[in-house]
Amino acid sequence: MKEFWSDRIQNITPYTPGEQPRDRKLIKLNTNENPYPPSPRALEAIRQGTGESLRLYPDPAGTELVQALAEIYGLETDQIFVGNGSDEVLSFAFQAFFDRGSEIVFPDITYSFYPVYANLFGIRCRTVPLREDFTLPVELFLGGNDGIVIANPNAPTGMETGTDGIRRILEGNPEQVVIVDEAYVDFGGESVVPLIRDYPNLLVVQTASKSRSLAGLRVGFAFGQPDLIAGLNCVKNSVNSYTLDRLAIAGATASVRDVDYFDARRRWVMETRERTAKRLKALGFTVLPSKANFIFVSHPAVSGRELFSGLRREGILVRWFDQPRISDFLRITIGTDEEMDALGTALARLTGMEGLPV
């Protein structure tokens, strides 16, 4: 094996996504999917698009979707890029803005795809430790690097760095591109999209996978000044002219325009999150303050590994990261109220709070 592989991939370790089980009876709280269906208008738009026109290539620029985003977010169309999921958008951004051999900076605990992109594209990585309480030490991100990537709210902690902190980072790195990955921002976080007007070095990346319940459709967005958006298009048009298929463009456009549905469902997720956090705290869990559609929790008496395995035995999938500082934490996606009740009951059992064996 690897006989014909190029040097650039000989020693890289790809990203490992959360498990996608075929057994639908499992309660799936492991990949931060939304428990509610996509907007009925999105589904209707996809149905309308399912016909003869699929024989034709899509609009390579996804104009319809770009226009909807421009209207909803109050931006110009040349400040918006759309792609096949925010992972693809991020991979284009790494190529467009970070040179081979240059050094980019991100927190020690964050989305584990960032070093994977960097390794493939020959970019060096330096990690900055989050503080003991998992907040971002903004003062350690001011200069001395060739680029910055901040997930905000952060994954897997769910914790947010406020707009003031992001602004300090943007001002401390005027020559470098600062990517703010807002995959989870719609669950109560404060978006820094309004800052793109003032900061030509800011690229904000978002996704339709979480807050719009469209993980299965693969749509992501980026917002920034025209120079950055043109860079993303340059990479895109050098690898695949048509990254978004016709149905993805149609469905995502209708979803973006259905603001009421979007607002109602994300509010439900936030309410369930707060209810779940309260219940788990009552069981003795530490629950980090989350602005995302997941919570990051640990228990003083039962290890992360035990909790993960115990939940799995009970048919509940969550995510556990076997890595320093967070190996006693579980990342638990916010599901429906019923699913979170089942989770609470299982965790009560596993922590001995119902008098059952751990």
Added chain:
Amino acid sequence: MKEFWSDRIQNITPYTPGEQPRDRKLIKLNTNENPYPPSPRALEAIRQGTGESLRLYPDPAGTELVQALAEIYGLETDQIFVGNGSDEVLSFAFQAFFDRGSEIVFPDITYSFYPVYANLFGIRCRTVPLREDFTLPVELFLGGNDGIVIANPNAPTGMETGTDGIRRILEGNPEQVVIVDEAYVDFGGESVVPLIRDYPNLLVVQTASKSRSLAGLRVGFAFGQPDLIAGLNCVKNSVNSYTLDRLAIAGATASVRDVDYFDARRRWVMETRERTAKRLKALGFTVLPSKANFIFVSHPAVSGRELFSGLRREGILVRWFDQPRISDFLRITIGTDEEMDALGTALARLTGMEGLPV
């Protein structure tokens, strides 16, 4: 502009796809789309998949589609890769198998995306001139390179190199990966997929865009020995775990399984191609022998540029390449019989064969 761009994209020229006009009254023979709709079973599978499950991530490996391809093509599942259109598959192959600074070889007249990938990934390109009659000089592709890319049938000529020629190239480059891009093979060409058993250096790339009428859904395939397929997966999983959305997987799977529909429609296209070629020859055109869903034609008295503009004025879009050796040719996609009749009538006028002004 370009203030924040990385060195790798400062001087590259992205690929320019054929125009996708919004005016549906135009006869669109410019991007090699299929004139017939996708299989009704593909559309039904997409409709079935349009529901709540879109909130969930797709299967990252596209297992269902891989299994269908394995059955239809008589391969093992570890010999198959699926991606978001064959352009994306090719971009992954360039990264997986060709090193920075190494030199790959392809014909001077071929798919113009190959040098674009190469430029982005820092791969050097050497072109080998096709013979005067646009056939491939196989003897000039035997060694002295770090990789080879052959479109077969070739684009934009439509001409095929036989299996014996490809076999000679595979045997003349045992240490290099030879990519055979079979985007157009289903229209009468001979696929070299059976050769992958014997040649570990052979990667065959195909697409659902042309022969399966699914350009709007973005699905491509690659076939090769497991080492090559693992290399493609390594790249894919380093940029985007889920390149194919749920609807693309469902639709392409049903399309691949609907063999009767596929065979009937590609036969229609081939019949229309032969009829069109005959008519254009009667008008004095040179028509290269095509095994693709397009023909490449020139006229002794009227320039390519004039023909292109003239057809455009008549509401017929074709593709014209302003580049050496082929600037007097048009690439004309095979449409329906009615569309090709309209084309024939327009070309008769433009070449003075109906006594009308050119």
